[in-house]
Amino acid sequence: xxxxxxxxxxxxxxxxxxxxxxxxxxxxxxxVEACPTNTLQLxxxxxxxxxxxSYMAAPELCIGCANCGAVCPDSCIAVYRAKA
Amino acid sequence: xxxxxxxxxxxxxxxxxKSEVLLDNIMHYCPGCSHGVVNxxxxxxxxxxxxxxTTIGIAPVGCAVFAYNYLDIDWQEASHGRAPAVATGVKRxxxxxxxxxxxxxxxxxxxxxxxxxxxxxxxxxxxxxxxxNGIYGMTGGQMAPTTLPGMQSSTxxxxxxxxxxxxxLKITELLAQLPxxxxxxxxxxxxxxxxxxxxxxxxxxxxxxxxxxxxSVIEVVATCSSGWKMTPVQANKWMEENMFAYYPLGDMKNE
Numbered sequence: 001x002x003x004x005x006x007x008x009x010x011x012x013x014x015x016x017x018x019x020x021x022x023x024x025x026x027x028x029x030x031x032v033e034a035c036p037t038n039t040l041q042l043x044x045x046x047x048x049x050x051x052x053x054s055y056m057a058a059p060e061l062c063i064g065c066a067n068c069g070a071v072c073p074d075s076c077i078a079v080y081r082a083k084a
Numbered sequence: 085x086x087x088x089x090x091x092x093x094x095x096x097x098x099x100x101x102k103s104e105v106l107l108d109n110i111m112h113y114c115p116g117c118s119h120g121v122v123n124x125x126x127x128x129x130x131x132x133x134x135x136x137x138t139t140i141g142i143a144p145v146g147c148a149v150f151a152y153n154y155l156d157i158d159w160q161e162a163s164h165g166r167a168p169a170v171a172t173g174v175k176r177x178x179x180x181x182x183x184x185x186x187x188x189x190x191x192x193x194x195x196x197x198x199x200x201x202x203x204x205x206x207x208x209x210x211x212x213x214x215x216x217n218g219i220y221g222m223t224g225g226q227m228a229p230t231t232l233p234g235m236q237s238s239t240x241x242x243x244x245x246x247x248x249x250x251x252x253l254k255i256t257e258l259l260a261q262l263p264x265x266x267x268x269x270x271x272x273x274x275x276x277x278x279x280x281x282x283x284x285x286x287x288x289x290x291x292x293x294x295x296x297x298x299x300s301v302i303e304v305v306a307t308c309s310s311g312w313k314m315t316p317v318q319a320n321k322w323m324e325e326n327m328f329a330y331y332p333l334g335d336m337k338n339e
Contacts, residue, residue: 017092028116028309028316034276051115059090067276069100073120074111079100082092 015084016064020054021076027051031068031077037061040068103127105136109153116316118306119147121273122215122282123154126184129286130157139182140174142167146188147222148215165196168203171210182293184211189230190220193255200255207264207298211289214256214301217308218327225311229253232330237311252330256303260336266298268337272305272328274320288338297339305331 018040020031025047031054032040041057054077056062064081105127113119130139139157143149145164152159162170167185175183192200192214203210219237220226226239230252234243244252260268267289271282282304289300305327307319314322 015092017090017097019093024110026115030116030316030320033317033320064092064099065276066100070276070279071121071273073113073115073117073124075102075106075120075124077100078098078102080092080094080097081099082094082097 013084014064014081016062016066016082017059017080018056018062018068019078019080020056021078022047022053022055024074024076025051025053026074027053028073029054030071030073034067034071036065036067037063103131105131105156107154107156111154112150113147114308114310116307116309116319117147118217118273118304118308119215121279122186122213122304122306123148123151125273125279125283125286126186126213127155128283129290130155130182132287133290135182135290138180139184140178142171142174142183142185144185144187144191146191146220148186148188149222151186165191165194166199167191167196168199168208168210168212171212172203172206172208175208175210179209182211182290183209184213184290186213187215188221189214189216189218189228190222193229193253197255201259201262204259204262204299204301205264207266209293209296210299211286211293212299212301213286214303215306216256216303216331217306217311218252219308219311221308221311225308225313230255232326235326254331256301256331257336259299259301264298265301265337266339267292267300267335268303269301269335270303270305270331270333272323272333274307274323278333285335303331305333 039062042052066079069077143151143161171185218230227237272278309316309319
């Protein structure tokens with residue numbers, strides 16, 4: 001039980017950041033759906049191909065869980081995580 | 085949009101990035117296509133196992149026909165449905181390599197049913213990755229053997245009717261009956277958790293090939309948002325509500 005508390009505590013302390021390659025992103029929105037903290041949103045602007053690419057709308061909320069990277073079909077997401 | 089101000093974005097904090105086995109070519113798949121995730125997972129498994137130099141993929145005909153443009157391994161293109169037969173030849177000539185076929189439902193469960201069933205029945209020591217989206221995606225969303233009852237497609241616009249069009253083919257269940265298969269499972273890639281499970285299944289399949297255990301079949305229930313005429317997020321929801329009822333997830337055989 002203590003172990004679980006520790007994991008939860010560590011997760012709460014983690015700060016994350018997501019870098020989306022906006023040139024490759026096709027704006028499918030699966031990362032936005034997979035994000036547990038609503039960090040990601042689709043941009044109002046479009047990239048060269050006309051897609052509303054994904055970006056970190058609320059960088060302070062990111063916990064670096066990498067769910068967005070896991071579901072990204074175009075492998076255009078890199079995730080960083082550091083202890084807060 | 086690289087944020088140079090954010091101190092977290094530093095090489096030592098990187099926890100997830102594109103696999104090195106994936107090439108830089110932009111995938112031709114539609115936005116939100118499950119193929120991209122499955123291609124990526126295969127690349128990650130190959131990278132994790134360190135078998136990039138000894139893996140040979142057999143590309144199908146269908147949406148995944150250009151798979152050889154995305155993974156930096158050796159590939160052989162097969163004619164429509166014949167990937168298990170080509171994989172048989174490659175594996176028998178080069179038994180020390182890792183051989184996998186990558187097929188869709190139109191390829192594996194329709195035109196290639198004979199090759200699929202006989203390769204599994206012979207227990208060929210290969211991995212078969214089967215991406216099932218219930219439709220012929222590449223040619224414009226026609227009815228496939230795996231199309232669900234009542235599901236609309238361009239060749240059954242009022243829904244598939246069993247009395248006229250036959251029943252959806254659960255080929256993975258069929259393959260699990262054959263003594264040649266060692267690992268038969270059905271997975272999905274619609275959530276982060278299911279993506280991680282599918283990666284584990286793929287890893288187990290490649291490990292089985294190392295141990296000469298026989299054929300491993302990994303079915304991935306997938307979406308075709310273009311063919312289904314939905315957004316990618318809607319397609320995932322539709323898949324959860326409809327596809328999983330007919331194609332339940334889980335291991336069918338693990339010997």
